[in-house]
Amino acid sequence: MKKLLMALVLASAVLTGCKLQDKAGNNAASALDVIMTRTSIRAFTGEPVSREQIETILKAGMAAPTAMNGQPWRFVVVTDKAKIQEVFGSGFRSEMFTTAGAVILVCGEMSTDGRPNMFWYEDCSAAAENILLAAHALGLGAVWTAGYPAEDRTVPFAAALGIPSNVGILCTIPLGVPAEDPEPKDKWKPENIHWEKW
Numbered sequence: 001m002k003k004l005l006m007a008l009v010l011a012s013a014v015l016t017g018c019k020l021q022d023k024a025g026n027n028a029a030s031a032l033d034v035i036m037t038r039t040s041i042r043a044f045t046g047e048p049v050s051r052e053q054i055e056t057i058l059k060a061g062m063a064a065p066t067a068m069n070g071q072p073w074r075f076v077v078v079t080d081k082a083k084i085q086e087v088f089g090s091g092f093r094s095e096m097f098t099t100a101g102a103v104i105l106v107c108g109e110m111s112t113d114g115r116p117n118m119f120w121y122e123d124c125s126a127a128a129e130n131i132l133l134a135a136h137a138l139g140l141g142a143v144w145t146a147g148y149p150a151e152d153r154t155v156p157f158a159a160a161l162g163i164p165s166n167v168g169i170l171c172t173i174p175l176g177v178p179a180e181d182p183e184p185k186d187k188w189k190p191e192n193i194h195w196e197k198w
């Protein structure tokens with residue numbers, strides 16, 4: 001159903017004059033279409049994700065805003081099936097990882113040369129959301145799985161992947177060709193908005 005919606009959105013964008021074009025001048029779904037149709041994907045076909053797709057997704061991640069343009073993010077990308085199995089294959093709902101084409105760990109320098117990066121967590125969250133949106137825009141699926149500050153979701157991965165102690169793992173994102181097609185959740189709740197004053 002979601003694929004049908006995306007196809008209709010793309011078709012109508014082409015017919016009505018597309019709002020966004022990529023650098024090559026190709027029609028693309030608008031940013032709002034991508035935001036509104038993204039949903040977490042937790043089942044993948046096992047097909048690989050290309051290096052080019054991963055780099056496009058990471059470029060989107062690195063396009064996010066950061067405090068004082070600090071860009072404290074660092075990314076660890078695991079595509080090797082055996083490595084994915086070894087590092088992520090035994091935890092809760094591990095099939096999310098073992099069927100993925102790639103796993104991206106969104107990490108951040110919590111401190112640089114002994115000085116704390118106060119906003120690493122927020123900066124990396126902005127990158128993580130861009131990564132989820134870019135994956136969706138490319139027709140891939142992805143899900144944010146919790147990392148920092150949960151030690152059981154960070155310490156074993158840091159040890160297995162050689163991540164230094166001043167670098168935190170904000171989240172771990174398996175991504176790949178979707179093997180499920182869930183409806184995006186409707187989260188619009190006007191009661192959560194306080195206009196002008198609480």
Ligand SMILES: Cc1cc2nc3c(=O)[nH]c(=O)nc-3n(C[C@H](O)[C@H](O)[C@H](O)COP(=O)(O)O)c2cc1C
Pocket residue numbers: 038039040041042143144145146147184185
């Ligand atoms: C900070 C954070 C931690 C999350 N941790 C997990 C997780 O550990 N496992 C998981 O399956 N999904 C996790 N998610 C995904 C959420 O469950 C999901 O975004 C939420 O249910 C809303 O669904 P949607 O992404 O389809 O809109 C996490 C999302 C965020 C933002």
